Amino acid sequence: MPRHRGAIARILNPTADARETGAHECPQSPNHPAAGGPPLPAELRERCNGQLENRTVLAWSAFDLDAHNRFARQFVVLTHDALLVLEEKMPPIQVPIHPIHEAKLIEGLGVHRLRVVAGGKVVADLRYTNRHRREMTRLHRKLQRRLSGRPHDEVPERPDIGRQAPPDDLCPACGKIIPAYAEGVCPHCLQKRRILWRLLDVAKPYRKKVWLAVGLTFATAAMTVLPPIFTGRLIDDAVRKFSYAGLGFWALWLIVAIVVNELFSAGRLRVLSAIGSQITRDLRHRIYSHLHELSLGYFARRRTGSLITRVTTDTDRLWDFIVFGSVDLFRNAVMIGLTIIAMAALNWRLALVALLPLPAVAVLSYRRGVRMQKLWGRLWTYWSRLTAVVADVVPGVKVVKAFASERREVERFDSHSNEYADKEIEIHRVWADFGPTVSAAMRLGAVGVWVLGGAMVIHYHDAAPFTLGMLVTFTSFVWQFYGPVMELANSNRMVTRAAASAQRVFEVLDTPPDVCSRPGAITKDRLEGRIELRHVAFSYEGATPALRDVSLHIAPGEMIGLCGPSGAGKSTFVNLLCRFYDVTDGQILLDGIDIRDYDVKWLRREVGIVLQEPHLFHGTIADNIRYAHPQATDAQVIAAARTANAHDFIVGFPDGYDTLIGERGQSLSGGERQRISIARAILHDPRLLILDEATSSLDTDTERQIQQALDRLVVGRTTIAIAHRLSTLTAADRLVVLDRGQVVETGLHVDLVARENGVYARLHRTQMETYGLPVYDPTPTGQEVPQFAMGERRAG
Amino acid sequence: MNDSFELSTDDHGHLILRRPGFDDVTDVHIRRSFPWSHPDGYLSIRDEDGRELLLIDSLDALPPAQRRLVEGWLADNSFIPKITAVDSIDTRFGHQQWKVQTDRGPAEFRVQEAEDVRPLPDRRFRVKDADGNVYELPPLERLDPASRSAVEPLI
Incomplete structure (x- = not known):
């Protein structure tokens, strides 16, 4: 599939590293069918039995459960006038669209249903698991749109630019189905060997060094054959002839052989460790920079720990494999080959005897390798469980102490620790049994060689065809021979581990970002800040929609107060506006242009966010304020801090602006951190400002100071402020109330609070009660609570 | 627990809750409070928006017909296949690729992290x-x- 090849080629070809500079560039241009949605595989088209003729396919999806909740492989295709249901081994069922009066997604526990009702009867009840949730949701949305009769051109259908992997795609290489979870990488084709070959591709820039290393390895392996031969000659030509000169001569050769061999060895290690470090550095760089390009959605799906492991441990393991593993494999193979040749040249009958225990040793080693691998894997699980206990308890030590449950925690730790110890003992038992077994097999083989070889020496009277020296040479070979055999038999585990690591690393690299700039994306000199949402819908990973159908106009410079109960979709709204995610349906326009047509980096530079719990990076306060604008002068930093009401407390620190954040004893209070983050936003100078619960976690006094800072910040910018505490939205020009993913009310505070059953009025009443303020009295004579005076446009 | 209530279904398979003194509620949902440790106890009857209307302390206390209805609804609206045999688990690629036989037919799936195979107190395992x-x-x-x-090597 071209998409993968493109992605892979990009990763493997270092010259294609434009991604670092012009990052967020889409892997491929979005030349998709205008109807949207993934193209229908030929297999399905065939099964539709010609029913697709003269029909436009709008969407299709697999669904995996039959009416009795049993697994089945079935498909549903939505065309402009009908729904085609393809059940296993059944002719397609056609459901015409126009009589349908309801199509509903029913979310259950593990089983979801698309239920279609026409003429008061359920005409289709398609059941599916979470695996097909995403596509089914998409299909349902399209069906809904057909049913609502909303003209199609109202919001132009756009192909997903980044994630083009249609679920259950067919792999062009093997023809098998790529399941959706594989994120576009065919697991059938992704074999162990291929992954390691890809690693070799990463080594391409270091081609010369690699060849040097291979040459040196070959030389080292070849040279190990020499010392036994020299030893044999030393015995035959010197010792047995009582010649001191001969002794000196052969001893000298032996020394030369050993020294040269070790020199080659050293050179080989040096070259290899350098290559290994360079390759893993490249991989680390690629994986880390690629991580930064991936969308928030990717991070939401993964555990942080697993991502950190990929960047650090997995790349480190690959280093190990490149430096030692791969070459040892090669060297061992060469050594075994050469030793066998040398032995056979010397005496083939004796060679056969020496090789006798070989199959047994190989089989034993392999078996043990498999068993050990399982045991190691299990041990690793126990170990991570043990560390998880510690990692869980240490940050919560306050709670442990408060409930006086130290004893219980120690017991919990001990039970895991005991389990681990038991498994470890088991492993060592296997290990302990195995070593002597193999060693015995080898030594018995060596005895065989001694006996037969000894007999031959006696038989030939220690002369021409077989001498004592040759016997010594031979036995040395035997010993030299078993080492590589055992190592090779053991290498299975190492190869497997390296392949797993490589797979994890490449999986990150192969994931295309969900959100990226389309080729030829637009940037503007100045953003006015006019925002328009048209029928925006969004759901995270096929879950229940977070936004259903939101339409809204925001004028340049306007300040919108976004409120509503938790889970209403406020944060999602912001996520879409920053383009952390792309809408699943509808359109967001910025200055009249679709947000997806802008360059992502440019867009984010124009948008500033102040979060509830700002993240400050390790570094000085000045560094943190400069984060968005590293070239800012000290004077600019001070000016920004002043506007944010932060200057006074910063200068009050002994180290002033040079105070290191996160240093022991220099932890900042929530209010201080917040003001630093506001200073950061001020210096960033965005056209579009988002305040996400910026003052929620602060006490009233600090809040006032921050409110003041924010009031200065919002001037002249389009601002969207999310707040739980409605009192912080006093400055807003207009309030937008969200509930269950929909805009339920918009308007001024005065109007909204007067709506008897309104969502806003209800929120307001509860908050008034909670904070002990007088409840707003909607009677005409009732005076409005002063801090809620709203409706005047702010100056500027 | 409110003693008098009655559950029934309509043609669309929706569950209807009738209680004296209350309006009928159509399309109620049932959730288990302890799906793994105590599946037959504390069943929550909720409206479409997830507000609890009623908490059934124990299935055993229900009349047989009602109990069948509740169990039938739960079986129809939840899907947790029971693994009957494990054909293979491929761990080569860092995740686990399971090929299994279940009471709902053969299945193949991928387990992302080792912790997704969670031991339950009664020696069963919950695999996600x-x-x-x-x-x-x-x-x-x-x-x-x-x-x-x-x-075995995985747990």
Whole structure:
């Protein structure tokens, strides 16, 4: 599939590293069918039995459960006038669209249903698991749109630019189905060997060094054959002839052989460790920079720990494999080959005897390798469980102490620790049994060689065809021979581990970002800040929609107060506006242009966010304020801090602006951190400002100071402020109330609070009660609570 | 627990809750409070928006017909296949690719992290795949030897 090849080629070809500079560039241009949605595989088209003729396919999806909740492989295709249901081994069922009066997604526990009702009867009840949730949701949305009769051109259908992997795609290489979870990488084709070959591709820039290393390895392996031969000659030509000169001569050769061999060895290690470090550095760089390009959605799906492991441990393991593993494999193979040749040249009958225990040793080693691998894997699980206990308890030590449950925690730790110890003992038992077994097999083989070889020496009277020296040479070979055999038999585990690591690393690299700039994306000199949402819908990973159908106009410079109960979709709204995610349906326009047509980096530079719990990076306060604008002068930093009401407390620190954040004893209070983050936003100078619960976690006094800072910040910018505490939205020009993913009310505070059953009025009443303020009295004579005076446009 | 209530279904398979003194509620949902540790106790009857209307302390206290209805609804609206045999688990690529037989037919799925195979107190295991689907694995001693040896290294 071209998409993968493109992605892979990009990763493997270092010259294609434009991604670092012009990052967020889409892997491929979005030349998709205008109807949207993934193209229908030929297999399905065939099964539709010609029913697709003269029909436009709008969407299709697999669904995996039959009416009795049993697994089945079935498909549903939505065309402009009908729904085609393809059940296993059944002719397609056609459901015409126009009589349908309801199509509903029913979310259950593990089983979801698309239920279609026409003429008061359920005409289709398609059941599916979470695996097909995403596509089914998409299909349902399209069906809904057909049913609502909303003209199609109202919001132009756009192909997903980044994630083009249609679920259950067919792999062009093997023809098998790529399941959706594989994120576009065919697991059938992704074999162990291929992954390691890809690693070799990463080594391409270091081609010369690699060849040097291979040459040196070959030389080292070849040279190990020499010392036994020299030893044999030393015995035959010197010792047995009582010649001191001969002794000196052969001893000298032996020394030369050993020294040269070790020199080659050293050179080989040096070259290899350098290559290994360079390759893993490249991989680390690629994986880390690629991580930064991936969308928030990717991070939401993964555990942080697993991502950190990929960047650090997995790349480190690959280093190990490149430096030692791969070459040892090669060297061992060469050594075994050469030793066998040398032995056979010397005496083939004796060679056969020496090789006798070989199959047994190989089989034993392999078996043990498999068993050990399982045991190691299990041990690793126990170990991570043990560390998880510690990692869980240490940050919560306050709670442990408060409930006086130290004893219980120690017991919990001990039970895991005991389990681990038991498994470890088991492993060592296997290990302990195995070593002597193999060693015995080898030594018995060596005895065989001694006996037969000894007999031959006696038989030939220690002369021409077989001498004592040759016997010594031979036995040395035997010993030299078993080492590589055992190592090779053991290498299975190492190869497997390296392949797993490589797979994890490449999986990150192969994931295309969900959100990226389309080729030829637009940037503007100045953003006015006019925002328009048209029928925006969004759901995270096929879950229940977070936004259903939101339409809204925001004028340049306007300040919108976004409120509503938790889970209403406020944060999602912001996520879409920053383009952390792309809408699943509808359109967001910025200055009249679709947000997806802008360059992502440019867009984010124009948008500033102040979060509830700002993240400050390790570094000085000045560094943190400069984060968005590293070239800012000290004077600019001070000016920004002043506007944010932060200057006074910063200068009050002994180290002033040079105070290191996160240093022991220099932890900042929530209010201080917040003001630093506001200073950061001020210096960033965005056209579009988002305040996400910026003052929620602060006490009233600090809040006032921050409110003041924010009031200065919002001037002249389009601002969207999310707040739980409605009192912080006093400055807003207009309030937008969200509930269950929909805009339920918009308007001024005065109007909204007067709506008897309104969502806003209800929120307001509860908050008034909670904070002990007088409840707003909607009677005409009732005076409005002063801090809620709203409706005047702010100056500027 | 409110003693008098009655559940019934309409033609669309929706569950209807009738209680004296209350309006009928159509399309109520049932959730188990302890789906793994105490599946037959504390069943929550909720409206479409997830507000609890009623908490049934125990299935045993229900009249047989009502109990069948509740169990039938739960079976129809939840999907947790029970694994009966494990054909293979491929761990080569860092995740686990399971091939299994279940009471709902053969299945193949991917388990992303080792922690997604969670031991339950009664020696069963709860296996969660990369899509978020959940499977039940019986205690190891109830599996055939081949399945057991496939699963054992992972737990």
